[in-house]
Amino acid sequence: MSIRTYKPRRGRVTPRQAAALDLRDGLLIDMDDAGFTLEGEWGGLPVIMEIGFGTGAATVEMAQQRLDLGLLAIDVHTPGIGDLLHRVRAAGLTNVRVMEADALEVLRAMIPEGSLAGYRLYFPDPWPKARHHKRRLVTPEHATLLGTRAKPSATWDLATDWAPYAEQMLDVLDAHPMWEGGVIARPSERPITRFEQTALDQGRAITDLRYVRTAD
Numbered sequence: 551m552s553i554r555t556y557k558p559r560r561g562r563v564t565p566r567q568a569a570a571l572d573l574r575d576g577l578l579i580d581m582d583d584a585g586f587t588l589e590g591e592w593g594g595l596p597v598i599m600e601i602g603f604g605t606g607a608a609t610v611e612m613a614q615q616r617l618d619l620g621l622l623a624i625d626v627h628t629p630g631i632g633d634l635l636h637r638v639r640a641a642g643l644t645n646v647r648v649m650e651a652d653a654l655e656v657l658r659a660m661i662p663e664g665s666l667a668g669y670r671l672y673f674p675d676p677w678p679k680a681r682h683h684k685r686r687l688v689t690p691e692h693a694t695l696l697g698t699r700a701k702p703s704a705t706w707d708l709a710t711d712w713a714p715y716a717e718q719m720l721d722v723l724d725a726h727p728m729w730e731g732g733v734i735a736r737p738s739e740r741p742i743t744r745f746e747q748t749a750l751d752q753g754r755a756i757t758d759l760r761y762v763r764t765a766d
């Protein structure tokens with residue numbers, strides 16, 4: 551079994567989150583949905599995968615800004631899934647689909663090669679202890695997995711408040727033949743989440759990076 555990039559958390563599900571999770575209106579995609587296709591869900595829109603959206607506050611704001619993009623938002627944390635489903639419905643958005651799953655498993659099992667227009671990876675778990683570094687999401691192996699599922703010129707946007715992880719992102723992606731890019735100024739379209747605000751309040755600097763899938 552591959553190493554998990556997240557720590558399983560229990561977390562209480564509120565009645566509002568539970569109601570959002572129970573409603574079966576097609577927004578929540580199951581891992582075993584044999585009929586799932588990008589074309590079927592988004593009718594030909596370019597599709598971006600967001601890995602680890604937390605509460606989904608930024609996800610919804612960014613989806614509202616870009617109705618010309620499909621968004622496949624994935625996290626493993628059940629209360630956050632409920633929050634995002636509620637937010638998407640309250641905003642009346644039709645371009646977002648949500649999955650409660652390990653995004654790496656979704657990529658392996660459900661996403662065809664050369665099909666995604668991009669990725670968003672905002673504040674992935676930093677796994678600061680040396681013995682946990684192997685759990686970080688940005689590794690050469692995962693960069694290859696994301697690379698194979700990406701279209702040429704697909705973008706991979708990353709942000710972190712953990713300077714050593716920013717270094718690792720640069721080391722891994724600069725050396726990877728499928729990706730080229732580097733550090734960028736904070737993109738104006740990326741809203742500040744509660745997670746990011748806490749980091750700023752605690753005096754940590756934020757690093758934004760953008761990589762583009764090279765042509766094969």
Ligand SMILES: C[S@@+](CC[C@H](N)C(=O)[O-])C[C@H]1O[C@@H](n2cnc3c(N)ncnc32)[C@H](O)[C@@H]1O
Nearest residue numbers: 555556602603604625626652653672673743745
């Ligand atoms: C530190 S939080 C950041 C959340 C959000 N992006 C933000 O900026 O507030 C990292 C999130 O990534 C999720 N996560 C970690 N590994 C994941 C994976 N392999 N697939 C899906 N979600 C994952 C965690 O459950 C958590 O919600």
